[in-house]
Amino acid sequence: MAQNEVADILKEQTMRKIIDFHTHAFPDALAPKAMAQLHSEADIVSYLDGRVSSLLASMDKAGIETSALCCIATRPSQFEQILQWCKEICSDRIVPFPSVHPADPQAVEKITQVAREGFRGVKFHPYYQNFDLDSPEMDSIYEALSANNLIVVMHTGYDIAFERIDRAGTKRILDVINRFPGLKLITTHLGGWYDWDAVEKGLLGKPVYMDISVSREFLGDQRFRRMLLAHPSEYLLFGTDSPWADQTEAIEAIRRLNLPETLMDKLFYKNAKTLIDL
Ligand SMILES: [Zn+2]
Numbered sequence: 016m017a018q019n020e021v022a023d024i025l026k027e028q029t030m031r032k033i034i035d036f037h038t039h040a041f042p043d044a045l046a047p048k049a050m051a052q053l054h055s056e057a058d059i060v061s062y063l064d065g066r067v068s069s070l071l072a073s074m075d076k077a078g079i080e081t082s083a084l085c086c087i088a089t090r091p092s093q094f095e096q097i098l099q100w101c102k103e104i105c106s107d108r109i110v111p112f113p114s115v116h117p118a119d120p121q122a123v124e125k126i127t128q129v130a131r132e133g134f135r136g137v138k139f140h141p142y143y144q145n146f147d148l149d150s151p152e153m154d155s156i157y158e159a160l161s162a163n164n165l166i167v168v169m170h171t172g173y174d175i176a177f178e179r180i181d182r183a184g185t186k187r188i189l190d191v192i193n194r195f196p197g198l199k200l201i202t203t204h205l206g207g208w209y210d211w212d213a214v215e216k217g218l219l220g221k222p223v224y225m226d227i228s229v230s231r232e233f234l235g236d237q238r239f240r241r242m243l244l245a246h247p248s249e250y251l252l253f254g255t256d257s258p259w260a261d262q263t264e265a266i267e268a269i270r271r272l273n274l275p276e277t278l279m280d281k282l283f284y285k286n287a288k289t290l291i292d293l
Contacts (some may be wrong), residue, residue, distance in 0.1 A: 024078040026065035031279070034287035035044070035074070035082040035262060037168065037228040037254030039205060040067045050258075057176035063258035067104050070257060074108065077262035080284075081291075083254075084111045090117035090174035091189050093104050101134065109230050110291060112138040117146045117156060124160040135291055136166030137204075141182040148187035157195045166199045166290055172207025172214075192223055199290065201252065205230035205242060219245045223289075226254030227282070231268060240272050243282075244268075251282045254289075 024203055028073035043047040046065035054061065063069040066086075074082055082102065086097045090246045094115060115125045115137055130138055137160065148169070160167050171183045181187070188202055201224040206214035211234060218225075219242060231239040243251060269279070 025189050029058050032284040033079045034284055035079050035255050036287050037226045038257040040070045040177050041065045049183040054273040061258045062087040062261040073262050081108050084109050086114040087140045087143050088114035094125055109194045112136050114138055123159045130163035130165055132162040138168040140170040142177045148183045149190040157198055161197045168201045172204050172210035184210045208280040224250050226252040228254035228256040248278045248281045250286050253283045
């Protein structure tokens with residue numbers, strides 16, 4: 016490697032700020048059990064032990080300034096416990112997204128509570144929380160999220176741990192964004208995990224946020240790069256789904272793609288920073 020290339024890489028590592036918009040962790044006491052259960056449900060590799068301290072160490076190693084930490088309540092009764100934990104771990108470096116279960120009769124009140132406590136948004140997962148993205152029961156929830164200016168990190172596409180039944184595909188996403196144009200909806204896994212044919216046809220080019228977690232690994236570099244370039248650059252967010260991916264490796268894989276500098280600035284930092292600061 017030429018000396019100027021080494022200098023460029025070093026410069027980038029010290030200069031470029033990075034926000035990871037898609038990570039997970041659990042309270043220390045629950046982490047071993049939670050990780051074991053998630054491993055038993057799907058054939059997946061984890062790179063960390065599920066603790067916040069491990070995530071922070073991984074961020075230090077990768078040069079990540081801030082991570083959005085996504086929680087998923089699989090039952091309505093978990094709301095309070097998750098909210099309390101989110102308050103404990105909230106910092107300059109960890110931006111927690113608490114979780115409201117759509118089947119909670121008080122879902123709308125709880126969304127207001129999340130906003131009142133100063134959180135930036137809520138994470139939803141149609142498979143773990145048993146709902147279809149565009150079902151009528153979600154209408155009042157999307158209205159409340161919009162009204163409270165909260166970001167919605169939405170698992171989209173299929174899920175590695177579930178049967179391939181469409182609950183969060185492109186058509187449903189389009190229905191939601193058409194009916195709730197003010198909703199700050201982030202679709203995960205580049206518009207929808209393993210739904211990329213539909214994403215390419217229907218979602219790329221539309222003003223909808225996409226995190227890029229766990230997509231390049233399945234799409235291959237070429238198709239992944241082509242899809243990134245076909246989407247408005249201000250709607251792309253770097254995300255890893257750590258601990259299910261290695262943050263350092265994920266960053267290096269993007270750097271190898273020879274993407275325009277302006278796109279990388281937006282993808283790695285600017286877009287996320289703008290969203291979080293709004
Ligand atoms: Zn995830």
